[in-house]
Amino acid sequence: MSSHINKLSSAALENKALADYNAYRGDTVIVHRLLVETQGTTQYRELLTQAKVRVLPTPREKVLNFACKDLISPTWVVELAEPHPEIPGGAFLSLHAKSFQADGQVHRGDVFAREGELVARGSLAIFNTVMRATLKVVVAVFGTEQLRHQ
Secondary structure (H helix, E strand, O other), X not given: OOOOOOOOOHHHHHHHHHHHHHHHOOOEEEEEEEXXXXXXXXXXXXEEEEEEEEEOOOOHHHHOOEEEOOEEOOEEEEEEOOOOOOOOXXXXXXXXXXXXXXXXXXXXXXXXXXXXXXXHHHHHHXXXXXXXXXXXXXXXXXXXXXXXXX
């Protein structure tokens, strides 16, 4: 018996990317990674502290960027909503939005949350940070051998 996976068409992937972009256009979002272009060079930066950026009007071809025939991988043009110490003034900024695959998979992209959602997500982020720190201490003190099931 063979399994059959219904694949989304290119048009369906485009519709998902456009709907996602239109849902965020004009909003301020929180990011931890950005594409930063200065003096003709683009770097994908992992930020040490979160940045607040506003999603700007973006050329259609950037929103409908196909990485391959089964994966649409949009980028959105953004601007800083407030100054950020890791981002030089005058830099051209963009981010990777959610990517959509023909098999139905969705990849999160760079948007962590809308600005208003941060309070709700903040509690979870604090919990995750505390748990990660606790695990590091436990591993440092006891080693990984004692964490395994016997």
